[in-house]
Amino acid sequence: MEISGWGRYPVVQAHCCSSFSENKARSCISSQGSWISYGLGRSYGDSALNEQVLLLQYLNKMLYFDEKNGILTCEAGVTLAEIADCFIPRGWFLSVTPGTKFITLGGAIASNVHGKNHHIAGSFVSSLISFELMLANGEVEYCSREQNKDLFYATCGGMGLTGVILRATIQLKKVNSAYIQQKTIKARNLEEIFNLFEEYSDWTYSVAWLDCLSKGKDQGKSLLMLGEHANDHVLRYKSKKSISIPMDLPKFSLNKYSISLFNKLYYNKTRKAINDTTTTIEKFFYPLDSIHNWNKIYGKNGFLQYQFVLPKESSFEGLQNILSQISHAGLGSFLTVLKLFGPERENYLSFPQEGYTLALDFKIENKLFPLLERLDSLILDYGGRLYLTKDARMSSEMVIKGYPMFDQFKDIRDKYSLYNKFNSIQSKRLGI
Numbered sequence: 277m278e279i280s281g282w283g284r285y286p287v288v289q290a291h292c293c294s295s296f297s298e299n300k301a302r303s304c305i306s307s308q309g310s311w312i313s314y315g316l317g318r319s320y321g322d323s324a325l326n327e328q329v330l331l332l333q334y335l336n337k338m339l340y341f342d343e344k345n346g347i348l349t350c351e352a353g354v355t356l357a358e359i360a361d362c363f364i365p366r367g368w369f370l371s372v373t374p375g376t377k378f379i380t381l382g383g384a385i386a387s388n389v390h391g392k393n394h395h396i397a398g399s400f401v402s403s404l405i406s407f408e409l410m411l412a413n414g415e416v417e418y419c420s421r422e423q424n425k426d427l428f429y430a431t432c433g434g435m436g437l438t439g440v441i442l443r444a445t446i447q448l449k450k451v452n453s454a455y456i457q458q459k460t461i462k463a464r465n466l467e468e469i470f471n472l473f474e475e476y477s478d479w480t481y482s483v484a485w486l487d488c489l490s491k492g493k494d495q496g497k498s499l500l501m502l503g504e505h506a507n508d509h510v511l512r513y514k515s516k517k518s519i520s521i522p523m524d525l526p527k528f529s530l531n532k533y534s535i536s537l538f539n540k541l542y543y544n545k546t547r548k549a550i551n552d553t554t555t556t557i558e559k560f561f562y563p564l565d566s567i568h569n570w571n572k573i574y575g576k577n578g579f580l581q582y583q584f585v586l587p588k589e590s591s592f593e594g595l596q597n598i599l600s601q602i603s604h605a606g607l608g609s610f611l612t613v614l615k616l617f618g619p620e621r622e623n624y625l626s627f628p629q630e631g632y633t634l635a636l637d638f639k640i641e642n643k644l645f646p647l648l649e650r651l652d653s654l655i656l657d658y659g660g661r662l663y664l665t666k667d668a669r670m671s672s673e674m675v676i677k678g679y680p681m682f683d684q685f686k687d688i689r690d691k692y693s694l695y696n697k698f699n700s701i702q703s704k705r706l707g708i
Contacts, residue, residue, distance in 0.1 A: 283320040284578030310699040315380030321668025322701040346448035352382030364513040368448040371403035382441040387665040388433035392481040395618040401432040407444035412697035433626035453506035454513040466496025489608040520568040535608040583635035586660040591632040594658035609636035624685035
């Protein structure tokens with residue numbers, strides 16, 4: 277079977293085993309060779325790709341819900357979309373959610389996803405109470421902050437390399453509305469958007485769209501979007517149907533001119549300097565989910581999402597230099613997202629650290645890779661790291677220098693004899 281991540285790069289041939297139960301998962305991994313879990317294929321690069329792939333989207337039952345305390349237990353193949361559809365009308369929402377709801381619960385744990393509230397709530401592990409993990413020998417271990425603590429923190433952000441997540445228990449967040457009170461503020465440059473993030477750091481949700489091709493005094497021109505849950509007790513919620521991109525767009529359709537035009541139009545769509553509106557949870561958290569197969573915009577060769585984080589003390593200077601490199605190369609991204617991260621957690625391979633993170637989408641073309649190598653060097657110089665969930669090409673040096681607990685993670689893999697059973701194309705490339 278031919279599979280890929282959401283970026284559609286790389287594409288590999290894999291033997292896929294569908295897991296409908298714990299016993300089926302055990303039967304699959306008991307065969308020869310190594311495996312990696314695969315949910316809905318929304319990790320961007322090669323972190324969920326391997327010669328043998330365990331499909332977990334069918335392990336998708338909701339098992340228990342504590343209505344009083346908002347504690348939910350599900351199988352790992354349940355999606356965030358299913359959780360939102362079921363529980364927002366009952367007054368509960370995900371404590372932490374990324375920019376798409378079309379990922380599985382197991383994938384959210386393996387990537388330790390983050391959202392627009394990391395500076396307040398941390399990443400997905402903050403809402404995770406426990407999970408059950410199948411190891412290489414087929415045994416299942418209960419993992420929490422108190423029991424099998426090493427496996428708990430290695431698995432959160434561990435990219436599926438510690439075993440098969442079967443079930444998990446998470447803490448939902450009480451909400452009184454299916455709507456968000458949103459404030460949008462225009463920022464004229466990078467200095468202004470940094471000041472705005474700090475000024476409004478007490479808001480629960482914050483994210484900025486940024487024009488990565490702007491130069492000079494306009495460098496970092498952006499829109500800051502802030503949000504708080506409304507308190508109107510209107511809990512009607514239903515996922516809306518999405519429009520669909522029916523085919524791959526031609527390669528020439530995305531270039532520095534079309535991206536520059538899009539950026540200008542998007543920035544100017546907000547007329548006022550500050551605009552207050554009410555919007556739905558759907559539109560605020562998951563704007564791209566309204567476009568089915570939006571990855572086809574980048575053409576049949578696919579794209580890379582390049583996401584990095586820089587420590588707070590070096591974020592401003594680092595982003596200035598990185599944005600200058602991108603604009604000079606003319607390889608812009610119309611999906612450029614800036615967020616503020618809170619303190620780093622104790623997970624071994626967790627991506628966030630206190631500072632600013634930028635995510636960019638680049639279509640695959642030959643001149644992209646030299647640019648990314650230059651950006652890699654800058655990110656290391658400024659003490660940053662790349663996000664494994666988005667990666668399809670970083671070097672082992674990049675992950676070793678960027679993740680200070682890399683060796684401890686490898687020790688966990690060795691302790692539980694995981695090297696010969698759980699691997700991905702990414703883990704082999706990076707020597708994890």
